[in-house]
Amino acid sequence: MHPRIALVGHPNCGKTSLFNALTHGHQKTGNYPGVTVERKEGLLQAPNGKTFTLVDLPGLYSLLAKSPDEEIARNVILGKIGQEQPLDLLVYVADATQLAFNLRFLLELKATGIPMILALNMMDLAQKREGLIDLKQLAHDLDMPVIPIVATKDQGINELVQSMSDTQQKHARPTNIVWQKPDALQIRQRYQQAKIIAANSQQRAVQPARWTQRLDKIILHPIAGPIILFSLLLLIFQAIFSWSALPQEWIENTFIGIQQWVTTTLPDGPFTRLLADGVIAGVGGVVVFLPQILLLFFFILLLEDSGYMARAAFLMDRLMGSVGLNGRAFIPLLSSFACAIPGIMSARTIENQRDRLITILIAPLMTCSARLPVYTLLIGAFIPVRTVWGGFNQQGLVLFSLYLIGILGSFAIALLLKHTLVKGTPQPLLLELPSYKLPTLRNLWHGLWDRALVFMRRAGTIILALTIILWFLSSYPGAPIGATEPAITYSYAGILGGYLEPVLRPIGFNLAIAIALIPGFAAREVAVAGLATVYAIEATEQGLETTLSMSLFQSWELATALAFLAWYIFAPQCMSTLAVTRRETNSWRWPIIMFSYMLLLAYGAAFATYHVSSYLLG
Amino acid sequence: MQQREETLTLDKLGKNIRAVITKICPESTINDNNLEQRLLAMGFIEGTTVTIRHFNWLGRDSLVVEIEEGAIIALRKAEASVICIQELH
Numbered sequence: 001m002h003p004r005i006a007l008v009g010h011p012n013c014g015k016t017s018l019f020n021a022l023t024h025g026h027q028k029t030g031n032y033p034g035v036t037v038e039r040k041e042g043l044l045q046a047p048n049g050k051t052f053t054l055v056d057l058p059g060l061y062s063l064l065a066k067s068p069d070e071e072i073a074r075n076v077i078l079g080k081i082g083q084e085q086p087l088d089l090l091v092y093v094a095d096a097t098q099l100a101f102n103l104r105f106l107l108e109l110k111a112t113g114i115p116m117i118l119a120l121n122m123m124d125l126a127q128k129r130e131g132l133i134d135l136k137q138l139a140h141d142l143d144m145p146v147i148p149i150v151a152t153k154d155q156g157i158n159e160l161v162q163s164m165s166d167t168q169q170k171h172a173r174p175t176n177i178v179w180q181k182p183d184a185l186q187i188r189q190r191y192q193q194a195k196i197i198a199a200n201s202q203q204r205a206v207q208p209a210r211w212t213q214r215l216d217k218i219i220l221h222p223i224a225g226p227i228i229l230f231s232l233l234l235l236i237f238q239a240i241f242s243w244s245a246l247p248q249e250w251i252e253n254t255f256i257g258i259q260q261w262v263t264t265t266l267p268d269g270p271f272t273r274l275l276a277d278g279v280i281a282g283v284g285g286v287v288v289f290l291p292q293i294l295l296l297f298f299f300i301l302l303l304e305d306s307g308y309m310a311r312a313a314f315l316m317d318r319l320m321g322s323v324g325l326n327g328r329a330f331i332p333l334l335s336s337f338a339c340a341i342p343g344i345m346s347a348r349t350i351e352n353q354r355d356r357l358i359t360i361l362i363a364p365l366m367t368c369s370a371r372l373p374v375y376t377l378l379i380g381a382f383i384p385v386r387t388v389w390g391g392f393n394q395q396g397l398v399l400f401s402l403y404l405i406g407i408l409g410s411f412a413i414a415l416l417l418k419h420t421l422v423k424g425t426p427q428p429l430l431l432e433l434p435s436y437k438l439p440t441l442r443n444l445w446h447g448l449w450d451r452a453l454v455f456m457r458r459a460g461t462i463i464l465a466l467t468i469i470l471w472f473l474s475s476y477p478g479a480p481i482g483a484t485e486p487a488i489t490y491s492y493a494g495i496l497g498g499y500l501e502p503v504l505r506p507i508g509f510n511l512a513i514a515i516a517l518i519p520g521f522a523a524r525e526v527a528v529a530g531l532a533t534v535y536a537i538e539a540t541e542q543g544l545e546t547t548l549s550m551s552l553f554q555s556w557e558l559a560t561a562l563a564f565l566a567w568y569i570f571a572p573q574c575m576s577t578l579a580v581t582r583r584e585t586n587s588w589r590w591p592i593i594m595f596s597y598m599l600l601l602a603y604g605a606a607f608a609t610y611h612v613s614s615y616l617l618g
Numbered sequence: 619m620q621q622r623e624e625t626l627t628l629d630k631l632g633k634n635i636r637a638v639i640t641k642i643c644p645e646s647t648i649n650d651n652n653l654e655q656r657l658l659a660m661g662f663i664e665g666t667t668v669t670i671r672h673f674n675w676l677g678r679d680s681l682v683v684e685i686e687e688g689a690i691i692a693l694r695k696a697e698a699s700v701i702c703i704q705e706l707h
Contacts, residue, residue, distance in 0.1 A: 062659040064652050101661050101688045184642075187658040205687040212690070213671075220682060222675040314692040318676035327680070327692070428653060428697045429680060430660055433690040 002053045003168050004085055005044070006076060008109065009093035010102060011059025012307070012434035014121040017151035018093055019056040020446050022161070046165040047158070055087070058349075062105055062187075063179060066351035078112065078177050088173045089164060090116045096126035096133060096148070097206045097435070103194035104187070106142070112179050115171035116144050117163055123148040123156070125435075131206030138201040152440045209435040212307075216433070219311055229315050236299045237337075244291035251291070255284030274471060282467025285373070285529040290456070292369045294448055296338040300331075301447040305439035310431055317429055323411045324418035326350060327429055329359040333410075336366035340577045342451070344584055358417050360584060361594050364577050365410035365570065367403045370524040374568050375402055377528060381549035382561040406569050409601065421593065466526055470519040474534060493518060493534075507603060508563040508610035510556070517573075524573045558617060563610035570605055572598035626705065628683070629698035631670050637703040639666050653700065661688035662701055 007015045023042030040056040057073040065071040072081075079086030090109060094102035110116055118138070120126075126133065139146040145163045149156030182190070198205075218224050259280045266272040303309045309331060317327030328350050336343030343363040350356040367375075379395050386394040473493040480490065489498075489511070497515035504514050512534050520527025535551045552561070572578065572595045581591040631637055639662060642654050662668070662685070671690070672682040680694050 062655070064655055064659065066652065066656075098687070098689060101685075104659070182655070184654045184658060187655055188663060191658065191663050208684070216672065216682070216690075220672040222673070226675050310692070314680060314682065315675065317680045317692070317694070318674045321679065321694075428656070429692055429694045430656060430697060431692045432660070433682060433692055 001085055002043070002051045003088040003173075004053045004055060005089045005091060005164060005168070006055040006057055006087050007091050007093055008057050008073070008077065009059065010061055010095065010105065010432075012432065013059065013093045013095045013102065014151045015056060015059065015093045017440065017443055018091075018119065018121065018149070019054065020442055021151050021154050021157050022054055044161065044164075046161055048165060050165055052164065052168070060105070062108060062182070064181065067349060067356075069348045070351070077109070077114070078179055086173060086177075087114060089168050089171070090114050091119050091160070091164065092116055093119045093121050093151075096120045096122050097129060097131060097209070099126075099131070099133065099202055099206070100191075100195045100198035103142075103198055104191050107190045107194055108182060108187075110142070110144070112177050113174050114177060115167055115174070117160070117167055118142060118144055118146045119156075119160055120146060120148045121151050124150050124153070125209075126206050129207040129209065130204060131202060134201040138197070141197045141200055152442075212435045215436055216311070219308070220314070225311075225315050229312055232303075236296070239299070240292050240295045244295055247291040248288050251288050252284065255280060255287070259284075270475075273475065274468065277475075278468045278471030279464065281532065282471070282526070282529050283464055285467075285525055285532070287456075288373070289369050289525065290452065292372070293338045294452060296335075296369070297342075297448060297451045298444065300335060300338075301444050302439050304331075305437065305443055307434045307436045310433045313431060314429075314433065323414040324355075325358060325414055326352070326355045328431065329355065332359050332363060333366055336363040336368060339368050339370070340364040340366065340574065341580050342454075344577065344580050347584070357585065357590065358414050360581055361417060361590065361597075362410040362414050364572065364574065364594065364598065365406050365413065367406045367569070368524070368574075370574065371402075371568055373525055373528045375399055375565065377531075377549055378552070378561050378565055381553045382556075382558055402565060402569055405566075409570060413597065413601075466519055466523060467529055470526065470530055473518070474515065474530075506610075507567065507606035508557070508560040508614070509567075509606075510560065512555070513560075513564060520573050521575070523575065524568070524571075527573065557614075559610050559613040562613045563606040566609035567602045567606035569602070570598050571602035625702055627699045628668065628670070628701040628703050629678070629681075629695045631703060631705070633670050633673065636667055636669050636706040638706055639664050639668060639701060640704050641702040643700045643702055653697065657697065657701065660691055661685045662691075667706065668701075668703065 007019055009015050019040065019042065022044050042054045042056075044052040044054045046052065055076065057076060058069040060070055060073050063074045063077070065074045075081050076084070077087065077090070092106050092109060094106065106116070106118065120133065120135070120138075123133075133148075135146050135148060145167060147156055147160045147163050149160055151157075219228060259276045262272060262276045262280065266275070300309075303312065313327040313330045315327075316330045320327055320329055329347070332343045332347040332350075334343075335346055340363045343366065344360050347356050347359045347363070350359060376399075379398050383395050383398050388394050388397065470493070473496070474491050476491055478490070493515045494511070496518050497511055500514040500517065501509070501511050504517075509517075512531065515534055516527045516530035519530045531552070532548050535548050556564075578591040578595060581594055582588060585591070626637070627643075628637070628639075641664060642657055642662060666688065667686040669684045669686075670681050671684050674680040678695065680692060681698060682690060682692050683698075684690050
C-alpha cells in the first residue's frame with residue numbers, strides 16, 4: 001500500500017486545481033463504503049520514484065461536521081473509515097489572500113497530531129494585492145513546511161511534491177489521533193492565535209479584491225442581479241438545445257448507419273435483430289443525450305469555477321426560502337435539469353437533514369434531459385410549427401411550459417412536504433462568496449471527463465441491459481401464423497401491456513403506450529426506445545424519427561398525446577433515481593414516498609389533461 | 619432595559635456602514651446548537667470589523683457581509699441577529 005496523503009482546506013481554496021495539477025488526471029472517483037459521498041483519489045509520483053495515494057476531501061471550515069460531506073471528510077482525517085488505511089500526511093491548502101482566516105482551521109487540524117504541510121495557494125494574487133508573506137517566519141511559527149504555490153499555473157508543484165516526500169519520510173504515521181469537538185472558547189483562542197501568526201509574517205493584510213467588489217455591485221444589484229441571473233439561465237438552456245442539435249444529429253446518423261450495416265451485412269436471425277434493434281438502437285438512444293448533458297455540466301462547472309454559483313445561490317435564497325428551501329438547493333436543482341442523479345448526489349452539501357430531504361424529493365420534478373426525447377418526439381408529431389404572440393415558436397412555448405409546470409409542481413410539493421412529512425427548522429445559510437476567478441481549462445476538462453464517464457457507464461450497463469430485456473419481451477413469443485394484429489401484441493410485452501391497459505385507459509393511454517411504459521419505468525428514455533421498438537418492429541426502417549412521429553400522429557388522438565406529456569412531467573420513471581435516493585437517504589421510506597407521490601401526481605395530471613382536452617377539442 | 623437599547627445586532631445595520639463585532643450571542647432562536655461555533659469558524663469573531671455590502675433583491679432577509687481581512691459571507695437575517703455589533707464612526 002502506498003502512503004496516503006489528503007488535501008484539506010476551505011471550500012474555494014483551490015484544492016481541486018491542486019489535485020488535478022498533482023495527479024495529471026490519473027484519478028478515480030468512487031464512493032466510500034456504505035455511503036455515497038464521492039471519494040476522489042489519485043496516484044502521485046515523487047521524483048525519487050516513490051508513489052503516494054492522494055485523497056481529495058470536500059472543502060471544510062472546521063471539523064464540526066454537519067453535512068454528510070463534512071462528516072466523511074472528518075472521518076477520513078481522523079482515520080475512522082472502516083478498513084481504510086489511515087492518513088500519513090495532511091496537505092493543508094490555504095488561500096494566501098486570506099491568511100488569518102485560513103490559519104484557524106490549520107491550527108485545529110494541527111492539534112490532531114497528523115504530520116502537515118501548508119501549501120499556500122494563490123500566491124500571485126496575494127502579491128498583486130500587496131500581501132507579502134514572510135514564508136520562513138510562517139514556517140517557523142507553525143512548525144511545518146510552507147510551500148508557496150499557484151495551483152492553476154503549476155507553480156511550486158515540484159517543490160510541494162518534494163516536501164511531501166521528505167515530510168512523509170521524516171514522520172511515522174501517527175498512531176493515536178486526538179480530536180475533541182472544540183467549544184466556542186477554543187475556537188476564539190485559535191482564531192486569536194491565527195491572527196497573531198498571520199500578523200507576524202505579513203506586514204499588512206492583503207487588500208480586498210477590488211474586482212470582486214466592483215463585479216458584485218452589478219451581479220448582486222437588486223435589479224440588475226436577478227436580470228443577469230435569469231438571462232444567464234435562459235442563455236444556458238438556449239445553448240443546450242441549439243448547440244447540441246448538430247452533434248446529436250451526427251450521433252443519431254452514426255447509430256442508424258451502424259444499424260443498417262449490421263442488418264445488411266449479417267445474416268438475418270434472432271442474433272442480428274437483437275444486435276440491431278436491441279443493443280444498437282438502445283445504446284444509440286442514450287448516447288444521443290451526451291452532448292446535452294456535457295453542455296449543461298460545462299456551464300455548471302463554468303459558473304462554479306468562476307465564483308458565480310455562490311452568488312446565484314444567494315440571489316435565489318429568498319425565493320427558495322418562501323417554499324422552505326435553502327439557497328444552497330439551487331445547485332442540486334439546477335443539475336437536476338441534466339439528470340436527477342448528480343442533482344440528488346450534490347444535495348450532500350446541504351447540512352440540514354430536512355432541507356436536504358426536500359431537495360432530494362423534488363429533484364426528479366426538474367425536467368431532466370431523459371424526458372427531452374419524449375417531449376421533442378410528441379411536440380414534433382402533434383404541435384404544429386406556428387409563430388404566435390409575435391415571434392414565439394409554438395413548439396418552443398409548449399416545451400417551455402412543460403419545464404415550467406415541473407418547476408411549479410416542485411414548489412407546491414416542497415411546500416406540502418414542509419408542512420407534513422419533513423418538519424423541522426430551517427438551516428442557516430452561511431455561504432462564502434469566493435473572489436471571482438477565470439475558470440481554468442484543465443479543471444473544466446477534468447470535470448467534464450468525470451461526468452461523461454459516469455454517464456457512459458450508466459448507458460453501457462443498466463440501460464443496455466434494459467433495452468435487451470425490452471427487445472426480448474417485445475419480440476417473443478412471435479405472432480402465430482395468420483395473425484391479424486401486429487406481432488408485438490402477441491409478445492410478452494404485449495401481454496403485460498394488456499394487463500396494464502385497463503388501468504391506464506382512464507387517462508387516455510392505448511396499448512402501445514402501456515407496452516412502452518413497462519420498460520419506461522426503468523428509465524425514461526427507454527420508453528421512447530420502447531415506442532421506437534414497438535413501431536420499428538412493425539414498420540420498416542427508413543429514418544427512425546420521422547417514421548415514429550408519423551406513426552404516432554396517425555394512431556394517437558391529440559388528447560392522448562397531451563395526457564402522455566402531462567404524465568411525463570411527473571411520472572417516477574427512473575430506477576436509478578430511486579436507487580440513488582435509497583442510498584443517499586439510507587432508508588426505503590423516502591424512495592417509496594418519492595415513487596408514490598410522483599405516480600399519483602402523474603396519474604392525476606394525465607387524467608385531468610386527457611379529459612379537459614377531450615372536452616375542449618370535442 | 620437601557621442596555622438592550624444600546625445593543626445593535628448585525629441584521630439591523632445599514633448598508634456600507636462599518637461596525638465591529640462585540641459579541642456572538644449564544645442565545646438564539648435557531649435550532650442549531652453549533653451556530654456559535656460555526657459563525658466563529660467562518661470568521662465572525664469579537665473585535666473583527668464587518669460591513670454589509672448587499673441585501674437580497676427580494677428584501678433584507680438575506681444579506682452579504684464583508685469581513686475585514688476575511689471572507690465575504692452570505693447569511694440570513696436569523697443568523698445575523700445573533701451577532702452583536704457596534705457601529706464605527
